[in-house]
Amino acid sequence: MTIKNASSAGFAWTKSSYSGGNNNCVEVALGAFPAALPVRDSKQATGPALVVGDTAWGGFVDALKRGDLA
Template sequence: MRATPDLSTTRWRTSSYSGGEQGDECVEVCDDTPGTVPVRDSKNTAGPVLMLDGAAWQPFVDGVKNGCL
């Protein structure tokens, strides 16, 4: 099992795929964690963080783009 990185000083950015009609579908990601991509809801920054393996990031993005997720 991989240790969870310390995200307290992480610089988050809003995903370019965020939006929605009301602007309420906002996802933030971090590029500062080698090998993993942390993902969180920008409306709930204290909430849970989904930690995706780097290899899983592109299939995740493709699924979002294709409306599968």
């Protein structure tokens, strides 16, 4: 699912503490849906957000931590 204008959804967006201050990161809206996570580009706050299942997101994060996607 996609949300066309992520800023109008009223979610509390969070970015990783590892992102630094350059605003080149991914933001997530924790708790927005029971089993899914909206994800957006921090540079395009009014742009779309992709809603990803929490299991898929967890697998993605785990793969990043292992270095599988580097």
